[in-house]
Amino acid sequence: MQEIELNLDFSNTAIAFEDKSNEELKKMATLFGLMNKEWLVNIGAKLGLPAVKYNLPFSQSIVKKTIYPQFVGGRTLLECQNAIDRLKAYNILTVLDYGAEGKEVESDFNNTMNEIVRAIEFAGPNTSVPVVSTKITGLTKNIILEKLSAGKTLNSEEEYEYDSLLKRLDVICNKAKERSVSLFIDAEESWTQKAIDDLVEKMMERYNVSEPIIYTTAQLYRHDRLQYLKDIHQRSSKKGYILGVKLVRGAYLEKENKRARKNNYPSPIHKSKTATDHDYNEAVRYCVKHFEEIASCNASHNGLSNQLQAELIHKMGIQKNHKHLNFCQLYGMSDHLTFNLAKAGYNVAKYVPYGPIKDVIPYLIRRSQENTSVTGDMSREYKMILDEMERRRMS
Numbered sequence: 001m002q003e004i005e006l007n008l009d010f011s012n013t014a015i016a017f018e019d020k021s022n023e024e025l026k027k028m029a030t031l032f033g034l035m036n037k038e039w040l041v042n043i044g045a046k047l048g049l050p051a052v053k054y055n056l057p058f059s060q061s062i063v064k065k066t067i068y069p070q071f072v073g074g075r076t077l078l079e080c081q082n083a084i085d086r087l088k089a090y091n092i093l094t095v096l097d098y099g100a101e102g103k104e105v106e107s108d109f110n111n112t113m114n115e116i117v118r119a120i121e122f123a124g125p126n127t128s129v130p131v132v133s134t135k136i137t138g139l140t141k142n143i144i145l146e147k148l149s150a151g152k153t154l155n156s157e158e159e160y161e162y163d164s165l166l167k168r169l170d171v172i173c174n175k176a177k178e179r180s181v182s183l184f185i186d187a188e189e190s191w192t193q194k195a196i197d198d199l200v201e202k203m204m205e206r207y208n209v210s211e212p213i214i215y216t217t218a219q220l221y222r223h224d225r226l227q228y229l230k231d232i233h234q235r236s237s238k239k240g241y242i243l244g245v246k247l248v249r250g251a252y253l254e255k256e257n258k259r260a261r262k263n264n265y266p267s268p269i270h271k272s273k274t275a276t277d278h279d280y281n282e283a284v285r286y287c288v289k290h291f292e293e294i295a296s297c298n299a300s301h302n303g304l305s306n307q308l309q310a311e312l313i314h315k316m317g318i319q320k321n322h323k324h325l326n327f328c329q330l331y332g333m334s335d336h337l338t339f340n341l342a343k344a345g346y347n348v349a350k351y352v353p354y355g356p357i358k359d360v361i362p363y364l365i366r367r368s369q370e371n372t373s374v375t376g377d378m379s380r381e382y383k384m385i386l387d388e389m390e391r392r393r394m395s
């Protein structure tokens with residue numbers, strides 16, 4: 001009954017893969033079939049990064065012909081235009097995501113800043129690209145963020161590095177404000193996150209007074225993040241700016257748990273998937289309830305969490321495409337959510353990463369791990385693709 005009222009059915013693979021030819025669908029089936037094999041992904045994850053880094057024969061061309069075009073828009077902004085236009089034809093917006101992370105030298109940080117400024121300038125007049133995203137670890141050394149997050153004092157050289165980060169971030173945020181382009185700032189590992197949170201809050205206070213330009217990210221697989229969301233909402237409300245927040249479950253689960261075990265401290269991650277799901281859905285409820293003061297983006301591939309937001313919007317009688325209520329999935333994944341949400345009239349976008357192959361490898365490894373079956377079952381994506389092939393009677 002609810003589905004009919006909402007006019008939203010995520011199992012509709014005809015809408016989900018409307019833009020894909022039979023040939024493209026077959027290619028996707030082969031790729032997701034391979035990623036379904038845990039042993040293969042484990043080998044790829046271990047060898048992929050060094051192979052591309054040290055330019056081993058064929059490594060770049062293998063990645064370029066397989067996983068790269070599925071999950072990445074292109075090497076440059078211009079190369080992304082094709083993906084942007086294809087999405088726009090189905091009322092899907094683009095969040096441009098320059099794939100730099102974990103950089104360690106000054107020239108790379110400035111390069112990332114310049115690239116993000118270029119992306120904002122590119123997005124400004126382009127109504128299909130309302131948001132650009134960035135990672136703070138592409139703009140400064142990890143050690144600075146780690147020390148600050150742990151409450152340690154920086155030495156004078158590190159102080160200088162931190163000031164340079166502030167300047168870089170301010171240049172980016174200023175440009176975003178000037179061009180009315182929003183900026184999503186990703187959440188990363190918990191041991192760097194406190195410093196990131198403090199910086200992003202400072203930027204929101206400065207730039208979100210009249211409209212949501214800067215968005216922080218809350219990882220709901222952390223047991224303290226639902227409360228954190230409520231706390232930053234209280235603070236933004238008191239200080240009179242709009243809170244921008246992207247909700248995610250979190251991408252570093254294994255790394256987080258492993259580090260906590262190794263260093264003998266309690267893991268910041270929930271003990272079960274059920275607890276993560278509970279907090280995620282509570283966060284969705286909280287953001288929709290306070291939609292006038294919070295601009296949110298439900299960044300998830302979980303059908304129930306997307307359905308929940310659509311139902312809440314419907315129940316509260318809010319305009320479906322209210323600018324504070326957004327959905328987003330990663331390019332190359334969960335088209336069944338993105339295309340069906342767009343068809344039903346919600347604000348939905350794809351995160352489109354771009355950059356040279358060597359820079360996007362860590363991102364590609366995370367995507368292949370996410371699409372791997374550890375239980376032996378078929379991954380969600382793979383099953384959807386096979387369902388559509390069956391519907392089209394392809395062999």
Ligand SMILES: Cc1cc2nc3c(=O)[nH]c(=O)nc-3n(C[C@H](O)[C@H](O)[C@H](O)COP(=O)(O)OP(=O)(O)OC[C@H]3O[C@@H](n4cnc5c(N)ncnc54)[C@H](O)[C@@H]3O)c2cc1C
Nearest residue numbers: 186187221248249250251272273276299300301302328330
């Ligand atoms: C647009 C977009 C932006 C993103 N930005 C970020 C970002 O800034 N930072 C970031 O970290 N990630 C980011 N991600 C990645 C995101 O965290 C993963 O895609 C997400 O965790 C996958 O979860 P899901 O919501 O799709 O749902 P599901 O597939 O239902 O959930 C899987 C997730 O649940 C959690 N989980 C699984 N098992 C357990 C367990 N045993 N105990 C506790 N929790 C568990 C993990 O987070 C896992 O990834 C982004 C994703 C999208 C779509």
